Amino acid sequence: MPDDQTTTNQSPQDNLEDLKRRLDSAQDVHVDPSGKLVTQSGSDSGSKSTQKKTVIKPQRWFARMAE
Amino acid sequence: MQRTQLQPSRWHNQLWYQANPARLLMERKAVESRFPQFALVRDGEQLVWMGKLTTNRGEVYEIALYYPDDFPISPPRVFPIVPTITSWKNEAAGELKHQYADGALCLYDPKDRTFNQNSTAATVIAVAAAWLFAYETWLDSGEWPGLEAD
Numbered sequence: 001m002p003d004d005q006t007t008t009n010q011s012p013q014d015n016l017e018d019l020k021r022r023l024d025s026a027q028d029v030h031v032d033p034s035g036k037l038v039t040q041s042g043s044d045s046g047s048k049s050t051q052k053k054t055v056i057k058p059q060r061w062f063a064r065m066a067e
Numbered sequence: 068m069q070r071t072q073l074q075p076s077r078w079h080n081q082l083w084y085q086a087n088p089a090r091l092l093m094e095r096k097a098v099e100s101r102f103p104q105f106a107l108v109r110d111g112e113q114l115v116w117m118g119k120l121t122t123n124r125g126e127v128y129e130i131a132l133y134y135p136d137d138f139p140i141s142p143p144r145v146f147p148i149v150p151t152i153t154s155w156k157n158e159a160a161g162e163l164k165h166q167y168a169d170g171a172l173c174l175y176d177p178k179d180r181t182f183n184q185n186s187t188a189a190t191v192i193a194v195a196a197a198w199l200f201a202y203e204t205w206l207d208s209g210e211w212p213g214l215e216a217d
Contacts (some may be wrong), residue, residue, distance in 0.1 A: 012163060012170035016151035019170075023117060023131055024150065026108035031095040034090025037114075 082112055083138045091140065097187035105192070109126075116188055117148070120196050128152075128199055132188050142182035144171045145195045154202055164211065165198065172198050 010018070028040040084091040096099035098105050098116055102184075105210030118130040135141040147170070156164035165173040174194045175181045182191075205211045 010169075012153045012166065012168060013151055016146060016148065016170040019131065019146055020151065021149045022110055022210075023108065023115065026110045026115065026117075029109045029114070031091055031107070033092075034091035036089075037084060037091065039109075042205075047140050 083134065083136065084114055094134075094187050094189075095188035098192065101189040102192050115193070116143075118192075119200055120136055120192070120199060122196075122199050122203055123204055125202065126199075130192070132191060132195070134188070139184040139186070140173060142186070143188050143191045145191060145198075146173060147199075152202065154205070164205070165201075174198055 032038050068124050105116045108115050114134045119127050119129045131146045133144045144170050154164045156162045201212050
């Protein structure tokens with residue numbers, strides 16, 4: 001779709017919304033020093049805008065144990 | 068007379084970034100140095116830079132820059148993702164102002180070949196930023212600043 005500059009059946013708004021949804025689940029990649037494309041680990045099922053990470057604060061565990 | 072259509076990016080069944088890793092590296096360096104807020108993602112086989120631009124008026128736009136299969140012969144294409152902009156010139160007639168029918172921003176006049184094959188995605192992002200400035204000016208004043216192809 002993004003390569004096509006010709007008329008599409010969808011409205012531009014619908015087209016952009018579809019694109020946004022696709023990009024939400026797009027795969028993160030990076031380029032290594034040799035110019036090779038590398039898929040970032042842990043992003044296979046990740047989502048650009050809805051990715052949720054569990055944040056662990058280990059220092060709190062020790063704080064509780066000391067109480 | 069029949070012409071043979073060549074697809075340079077598919078020579079040896081390789082995509083442009085597989086066939087030309089030096090160019091891919093140049094693209095990465097150019098974007099990361101000028102627009103560090105942009106991230107590289109893959110949509111199918113296509114490479115896409117995604118990131119946010121803030122205009123002088125403080126509005127934030129997220130855009131997606133798609134490399135075409137025949138890059139750098141053809142320039143990358145830029146889509147306004149958040150918000151999804153549709154700059155209607157005549158909505159009833161389905162005519163957009165400086166956008167293609169699929170919503171991609173019209174950044175270059177196709178006739179004047181202003182896109183140079185040495186231009187990187189960083190240059191295209193800068194042109195997209197100028198487009199957003201022009202878009203906001205047009206919303207306010209009804210006038211599109213600069214030259215218009217249509």
